[in-house]
Amino acid sequence: MTKIKPRGPIPSLIGGTNGRPQRVPIKNNGYECSRCHTPFLAGNTCVAIPKLGAAYSSAKRVCDDCFKAILQKTAKDLEDVKSI
Numbered sequence: 001m002t003k004i005k006p007r008g009p010i011p012s013l014i015g016g017t018n019g020r021p022q023r024v025p026i027k028n029n030g031y032e033c034s035r036c037h038t039p040f041l042a043g044n045t046c047v048a049i050p051k052l053g054a055a056y057s058s059a060k061r062v063c064d065d066c067f068k069a070i071l072q073k074t075a076k077d078l079e080d081v082k083s084i
Contacts, residue, residue, distance in 0.1 A: 019057070027042060
């Protein structure tokens, strides 16, 4: 199975509406990564990044590869802020 390349820019965890990411277990099949649309298998884990500030909080589930890219983008953003 080949991975689909995610569309759009890589998001950063720096922002007013992102909550603290958590590793959550996958209880049943049917979930997929919100960035690359890779299906998750039951019994594995994924990372849930909550969106706060709305009437209902929702969490985007991402695979480990996409989460690593998000962490790299966040680290780059922090380095840019440090250089100001």
